[in-house]
Amino acid sequence: MSYEKDLTLDDxxxxxxxxxxxxxxxxxxxxxxxxxxxxxxxxxLGAGLASATVGLVKGVYSVKPKATLKVKINTILSVAGPIxxxxxxxxASTVFTFGMIKRLIYSAFDIHEEGTICSTISGFAVGxxxxxxxxxxxxxxxxxxxxxIGFLSALGTRDVVDK
Numbered sequence: 001m002s003y004e005k006d007l008t009l010d011d012x013x014x015x016x017x018x019x020x021x022x023x024x025x026x027x028x029x030x031x032x033x034x035x036x037x038x039x040x041x042x043x044x045l046g047a048g049l050a051s052a053t054v055g056l057v058k059g060v061y062s063v064k065p066k067a068t069l070k071v072k073i074n075t076i077l078s079v080a081g082p083i084x085x086x087x088x089x090x091x092a093s094t095v096f097t098f099g100m101i102k103r104l105i106y107s108a109f110d111i112h113e114e115g116t117i118c119s120t121i122s123g124f125a126v127g128x129x130x131x132x133x134x135x136x137x138x139x140x141x142x143x144x145x146x147x148x149i150g151f152l153s154a155l156g157t158r159d160v161v162d163k
Contacts, residue, residue, distance in 0.1 A: 036096065036099030040092050040096045043091050044088050044089075044091065047088045047092065048088035050087065051088060052083075054083060055080030055081070055082075055084050058083065059077065097126050098126045101121075101126060102118050102119065105118050105122060114154065114157045116151055119154035120147045121147075123147045123148070123151065123153070124150065126146045126150075127146020128142055128143035
């Protein structure tokens with residue numbers, strides 16, 4: 001059985017739905033979807049750099065003066081590694097959770113995702129979730145701090161909207 005007949009096109013028909021080549025979209029079309037991933041990646045890299053610096057300084061202070069060079073390097077890296085990974089992972093997961101809660105509020109209640117209300121509620125929820133294992137008082141204080149940071153992050157956007 002020959003499949004050539006299925007692959008041929010008739011010249012008398014107009015194929016307006018046929019793709020005409022590669023179509024590129026601008027970044028502004030995907031801005032709303034990619035902001036959460038962009039902020040998560042940048043916060044991971046920034047927190048990793050900052051916590052690596054702190055870890056290296058703590059590692060240098062924990063080195064014993066009479067140790068060999070190999071032991072000194074091993075001590076510095078052993079101290080800096082856990083501090084770096086904890087700082088970068090905690091920051092990135094907090095930023096990602098903040099973005100996901102904002103997206104959920106936008107989807108459920110149709111409140112503008114970059115608005116002050118949505119960012120404040122998201123910051124409050126993330127602060128409470130982050131400090132929940134430490135008790136109700138610490139969780140409440142974390143919620144207030146998170147709401148403040150969320151409100152300030154909404155003020156830093158281009159468009160400040162109330163809804």
